[in-house]
Amino acid sequence: MVKIAETAIAVSEDETGAERFDRIYCELRDRICLLTYPPGTVLSEGALAKEFGISRTPIRRVFHRLEFMGLVTIKNGVGTMVTDIDLKTFKQIYDLRKRLAEMMGELSPVEITPDHIATIDALVNRTRNLADKTGSFDELALIANDLQQLLSNLTGNAPLCEITELMYYRVARIWYTFLPQFGWDKAHAGQLNELEEIRAAMVDNDIRSVGHYRSIDLQRMLTLLGRLLAEP
């Protein structure tokens, strides 16, 4: 979760080692994706160890995972730096994600349950409630994260889930960077539209269409981005 305060509160007494690892990993990942740590930020093992009240060892493990996810670069003697993604790679990943989204409906799709519908309904409502809260890009990003997680669960092909998630988090903050440039109304309307389209497809138990809409939305992002880069 994403809010730091909440996370701190949520720490249970009898937390196991793996749980703590996941908690800290998600925490740092979200800080990077929400630009709390913008690209170029130097993360110190020692400082974070002190913040979380543990030693450097588990923090190092989290760092190595973040490095594997492509979110940081670890350099001996220098530090651990939040990566910056160039536009070329960004486009490549979006191309890839478009294809992966379409696969979602084709490789081992799962039956859609009322739980799934309830989840997407909640996301639609959260987004609707943001209609007049101009500039709530953070909340928009959190909804996008949850949508990604929901869509991940719509295929029984576990490796495809993994890969989709990997690519999502690798570019999430770049998307977040450009969000304000689209303007609040456009960004909000776009996301609401995608959510409603996906919801409709889910109600019809038509996962192929879900993937199709997702793919269209990724293409839309690429088009918008290209226009933004051409204008100035």
Added chain:
Amino acid sequence: MVKIAETAIAVSEDETGAERFDRIYCELRDRICLLTYPPGTVLSEGALAKEFGISRTPIRRVFHRLEFMGLVTIKNGVGTMVTDIDLKTFKQIYDLRKRLAEMMGELSPVEITPDHIATIDALVNRTRNLADKTGSFDELALIANDLQQLLSNLTGNAPLCEITELMYYRVARIWYTFLPQFGWDKAHAGQLNELEEIRAAMVDNDIRSVGHYRSIDLQRMLTLLGRLLAEP
């Protein structure tokens, strides 16, 4: 194997930390993929640390990477065990690899250079030389590894390379397990055929066909496997 002796010799004096990490990582990965460590094998940090003449710390880092690659499972208090892949997951990954192979020719394909041709020629020759060396499944597997690496370099889409490689190594040993059941002649002829088809496509600078042939070969493997499982 990756013979231990050779590896030991190959260690240069001024090896950097990252280089040593890669060396040990590749070594253990290959031992797992070539079934030197069959599924279920328990790997001990202490034992391997002693073998490589270092402490447990860097070995642990390698273990965590292997876990991320899906090749081992680390359990606190128990040990680090080589994973076993069920057939369902195996099929899912092959389905995924088929799609990824086709993307190779579509997403940012690179220009094929004489170097690439030389590499594929060498692989074809190595395979031809195995014609009458019945049972050299190890060498066949090593050639397959090198082919995978070559194909990875035929797309400029780096994330696609990563993912393709990830999925390859995750099922490599399962493929290797079934190889003897196909019989030497069939296994050898199949691989030689794939290599020659891919070579021809590369000579024509037709990466799309390269991916297509690769995809066909993956499908052939799935079909053969299905037949094997149906017979007994």
Added chain:
DNA sequence: TAAAATCAAGCTGTATACAGGCTATGCCAT
């Protein structure tokens, strides 16, 4: 005899001290 509790041995997880690498600052020589 059988079931339950105990203990021992092995493993990974953590903390910590120390070694090694990088960088910037400041001094010294030119």
Added chain:
DNA sequence: ATGGCATAGCCTGTATACAGCTTGATTTTA
């Protein structure tokens, strides 16, 4: 004044001792 160099301070990398967990054998008890 400036270029080169030494050095201090930070960082990550490594080694190691210890804590915690799991499992299976052993002993105890009903």
